Amino acid sequence: MLGEGMLKGLAETAENFAGSFxxxxxxxxxxxxxxxxxPIENTRDFPFLIxxxxxxLAGLRCVACQICEKECPPKxxxxxxxxxxxxxxxxxxxxxxxxxxIDISVCMSCQICVEVCPFEAIKMDTQFELSTTDRxxxxxxxxxxxxxxxxxxxxxxxTEAAEVDARLAEEKVKAEAKAKAAAEAAAAKAAAAAAAPxxxxxxxxxxxxxxxxx
Amino acid sequence: xSFVAKLxxxxxxxxxxxxxxxxxxxxxxxxxxxxxxxxxxxFPGIFALTTVLERKGLGRIQNRLGPNRVGPLGILQPxxxxxxxxxxxxxxxxxxxxxxxxxxxxxxxxxxxxxxxxLPIGRNMxxxxxxxxxxxxxxxxxSTELSIFMAGWSSRNxxxxxxxxxxxxxxxSYEVPLLLSSxxxxxxxxxxxxxxIVEAQxxxxxxxxxxxxxxxWGFAGFALFVVAxxxxxxxxxxxxxxxxxxxxxxxxxxxxxxxxxxxxxGEYLGMFSIAGFAITLFLGGWGxxxxxxxxxxxxxxxxxxxxxxxxxFIWLRGTMPRLxxxxxxxxxxxxxxxxxxLNLVVAGAWRFLGEGPLGGWVRWxxxxxxxxxxxxxxxxxxMRNQNLGPRSYRYAD
Numbered sequence: 140m141l142g143e144g145m146l147k148g149l150a151e152t153a154e155n156f157a158g159s160f161x162x163x164x165x166x167x168x169x170x171x172x173x174x175x176x177x178p179i180e181n182t183r184d185f186p187f188l189i190x191x192x193x194x195x196l197a198g199l200r201c202v203a204c205q206i207c208e209k210e211c212p213p214k215x216x217x218x219x220x221x222x223x224x225x226x227x228x229x230x231x232x233x234x235x236x237x238x239x240x241i242d243i244s245v246c247m248s249c250q251i252c253v254e255v256c257p258f259e260a261i262k263m264d265t266q267f268e269l270s271t272t273d274r275x276x277x278x279x280x281x282x283x284x285x286x287x288x289x290x291x292x293x294x295x296x297x298t299e300a301a302e303v304d305a306r307l308a309e310e311k312v313k314a315e316a317k318a319k320a321a322a323e324a325a326a327a328k329a330a331a332a333a334a335a336p337x338x339x340x341x342x343x344x345x346x347x348x349x350x351x352x353x
Numbered sequence: 354x355s356f357v358a359k360l361x362x363x364x365x366x367x368x369x370x371x372x373x374x375x376x377x378x379x380x381x382x383x384x385x386x387x388x389x390x391x392x393x394x395x396f397p398g399i400f401a402l403t404t405v406l407e408r409k410g411l412g413r414i415q416n417r418l419g420p421n422r423v424g425p426l427g428i429l430q431p432x433x434x435x436x437x438x439x440x441x442x443x444x445x446x447x448x449x450x451x452x453x454x455x456x457x458x459x460x461x462x463x464x465x466x467x468x469x470x471x472l473p474i475g476r477n478m479x480x481x482x483x484x485x486x487x488x489x490x491x492x493x494x495x496s497t498e499l500s501i502f503m504a505g506w507s508s509r510n511x512x513x514x515x516x517x518x519x520x521x522x523x524x525x526s527y528e529v530p531l532l533l534s535s536x537x538x539x540x541x542x543x544x545x546x547x548x549x550i551v552e553a554q555x556x557x558x559x560x561x562x563x564x565x566x567x568x569x570w571g572f573a574g575f576a577l578f579v580v581a582x583x584x585x586x587x588x589x590x591x592x593x594x595x596x597x598x599x600x601x602x603x604x605x606x607x608x609x610x611x612x613x614x615x616x617x618x619g620e621y622l623g624m625f626s627i628a629g630f631a632i633t634l635f636l637g638g639w640g641x642x643x644x645x646x647x648x649x650x651x652x653x654x655x656x657x658x659x660x661x662x663x664x665x666f667i668w669l670r671g672t673m674p675r676l677x678x679x680x681x682x683x684x685x686x687x688x689x690x691x692x693x694x695l696n697l698v699v700a701g702a703w704r705f706l707g708e709g710p711l712g713g714w715v716r717w718x719x720x721x722x723x724x725x726x727x728x729x730x731x732x733x734x735x736m737r738n739q740n741l742g743p744r745s746y747r748y749a750d
Contacts, residue, residue, distance in 0.1 A: 140729060140732055141733075141736060145672075145673070148672045148673065149668065149669075149672050151672070153668070155414050156410070156413045156671075158416070159413045159418075160413070166416055166417070167415070167416045168416075168418070170421075
């Protein structure tokens with residue numbers, strides 16, 4: 140009959156109304172500044188820079204390759220490349236950013252900078268209480284403000300950070316193995332060079348490679 | 354005069370006492386001015402209270418707390434809102450018709466306030482006892498459409514204009530059942546005066562009152578009146594003219610600051626006045642609901658009933674989804690209008706069956722049966738060919 144559904148609906152809302160006074164479990168919201176809900180793991184808002192170890196500048200993973208700056212759709216990243224180099228996490232000398240600014244009033248949290256970064260240097264943060272009284276300067280975060288430790292990253296995105304760390308460790312092992320092999324090869328070469336008289340420098344005559352099918 | 358009678362008439366006595374300080378020839382004018390001041394102070398006060406109660410009530414319905422920061426339990430929220438709306442910039446669109454844009458909220462508030470002039474708030478408490486009070490109220494109520502269209506047209510905004518068009522279409526459509534459903538009261542009472550209508554309902558049988566809502570035609574009339582009143586005041590589920598999800602804010606999209614607040618005020622005052630008339634016409638006005646509760650002052654009863662009506666409106670708003678335009682019009686013309694017309698016939702039958710030999714309980718049965726059958730049948734017709742289940746898509750699936 141006409142109006143039946145209306146009465147059902149009214150009963151439902153009346154139940155909610157009365158129930159909200161007696162049962163805490165019904166409440167869908169918390170009283171925000173006093174109570175907080177921990178953000179879910181995939182929360183993201185603005186990017187930050189990761190550094191390894193304790194010194195933000197020495198451990199910064201960013202090598203100022205400027206891929207993120209070029210890919211950023213709203214163009215809110217500003218990077219200045221250094222002229223000198225510092226060793227990265229595998230010990231290879233790399234550039235570093237002397238200036239790395241992100242204008243979070245422009246940033247749209249698309250995560251493209253994170254996707255394109257080949258060095259796992261930029262990741263998404265979960266900080267959302269970023270209001271400031273200075274809407275231009277206060278929202279332009281510089282390198283020091285953006286730098287966060289790898290421990291912090293592990294804390295906010297544990298699963299993702301574990302993957303990244305495993306990948307980096309693997310790379311490091313590979314790089315070390317390569318370095319070791321190179322070092323061994325160099326050592327062997329040096330040893331061979333030491334053993335053989337330097338006069339005999341004629342390259343060993345290579346047998347003429349037969350053309351396949353000849 | 355006994356204490357109870359004095360308490361009942363306290364505002365009337367106060368008015369006479371203050372008027373006593375003025376020369377005799379000035380007294381009628383002073384009395385009217387005092388009455389106007391009382392109305393202009395009391396109803397916006399209730400409006401302020403309603404805004405916070407509505408937000409808290411809707412919050413509770415959605416299992417939230419609602420505003421709870423300003424003052425104890427958030428009860429001072431309207432003060433903060435008032436300060437905010439007073440200090441906000443008043444923006445007038447460059448291409449708007451500035452004069453009409455400025456006048457629209459004023460016309461709305463003035464028209465709505467005029468409606469309170471004939472509303473009996475308590476025993477001997479009515480600003481002017483017009484012989485055609487009901488007619489005056491409906492005439493004034495119809496003029497709010499003008500201000501809404503002024504607002505929508507002068508804003509030069511597609512959303513404003515769409516909202517205003519919808520509002521005017523809706524209000525004109527629902528004015529018909531609104532009027533017809535209240536005509537039954539005039540038929541039975543034999544008067545258009547709101548004071549006489551309340552007096553006609555002031556008797557008791559045993560301890561039960563003679564309210565019109567406790568008769569078959571009265572109940573049907575009351576239900577129709579409430580539905581039409583909801584549509585007339587643009588309240589949910591008839592809030593198409595200002596559907597936030599469709600039209601930003603409808604006809605007052607381009608209003609800001611205090612003009613926006615005036616529209617808000619006008620809308621709520623319109624709701625109060627029409628709820629006040631529903632109370633006057635069908636719920637015994639300022640009369641007590643039981644004979645043993647007559648010691649409570651009449652004005653207290655009126656305001657309690659008004660708060661009850663407001664609570665019901667808030668409850669409905671928290672429950673109903675918005676109607677579609679075609680559903681809205683179908684409901685007005687295919688259900689409300691036939692029911693209201695039939696109710697006129699039933700009220701006439703009630704009036705004359707009471708005098709004949711078949712008086713008493715026979716007319717109860719006949720009138721109830723006719724109305725109930727019509728309700729069920731019309732409801733069936735209305736629901737026919739309506740696919741209310743989950744929607745199926747021909748191409749999108």
